[in-house]
Amino acid sequence: MHSSDEIGTPRGPARTETDLPAGPATALLVLGHGAGGGVDAPDLLAVRDAAVAVGVAVVRVTQPYRVAGRRAPAPAGHLDEAWTAVLAALRDRHADVPTLLVGGRSSGARVACRTAAATGAAGIVALAFPLHPPGRPERSRAAELSTGLPTLVVNGDRDPFGVPDPGPGVTVVTRPGEGHDLRKDPTGTAAVVRDWLRGQGWAAA
Structure with a gap:
């Protein structure tokens, strides 16, 4: 089930695109976009589809x-x-979902990392x-991870922005032939995302 909404923040309204699995959600995955892009980037849409198929609710947030x-x-x-304001509203809205996960692509990934502890994310x-x-x-920017x-x-x-090294708790998967x-x-x-979610126990087998 898909729905769109706006959530007020101190920086103006943000837009959310929510996709729910058929049954009870095992986790809530909130994704942000790149600096100059949007939430319809191919990787974000593919991750949404794969995650929803294994029981994860997905919300894509437009800054x-x-x-x-x-x-x-x-x-x-x-x-x-x-x-952070959007995440607080989403936690209230999806209070029945046991686990909050955050992420995104490029700039959105950096935002998710910088605020993960403050938002109560599990991964x-x-x-x-x-x-x-x-x-x-x-x-x-490795410290943000x-x-x-x-x-x-x-x-x-082939990402000109580089590839991070693995570290404690940080799994890095490099995709051959892919750019940024x-x-x-x-x-x-x-x-790759789906299998990791399953391995962490946050998605249905």
């Missing part, structure tokens, strides 16, 4: 700056503030995590 029609991303603090799905700006490996929570990173081996957009085989990327 307020995109709802307002702007392409340039808001500052990190504004993104985190809006995301993180990071698609195309941008380890550093292209050509600037010295500006690493050190949340202490089970985290899945799925990056392409993970567009070549979204279904394969989604299968």
Whole structure:
């Protein structure tokens, strides 16, 4: 079952696209979009389909700056503030779902990591995590992955933003032939996420 809604935040309204499984949800997975993209990116749609099929409720969140029609991303603090407000509302709305998972692609993955502890998330799905700006490996963002929570990173081996190294609690899967957009085989990327969710006990077998 699909539904769309808006949730007010201190940075303006955010839009949510909710897809529920046929039976009771085993977990709630909330996904954010990339800096200049939207929630209809191929990898996000494929992950939604795969997760819903194994009993996970999925909510894709459009940040307020995109709802307002702007392409340039808001500052990190504004993104985190809006995301945290949306997560609080979603937890109330889906209070019967036992587990909250957060994630997204690129910028959305960074927001999910930075706010995971504050939102009470149990795990993180990071698609195309941008380890550093292209050509600037010295500006690493690896510390954002050190949340202490089970985290899945799925990056392409041709991603100019780099590929993080695995760490404590951080599983990294590198997809061959994929760039930053993970567009070549979204279904394969989604299968990696589905299998990880199952392995963590957050999805139906």
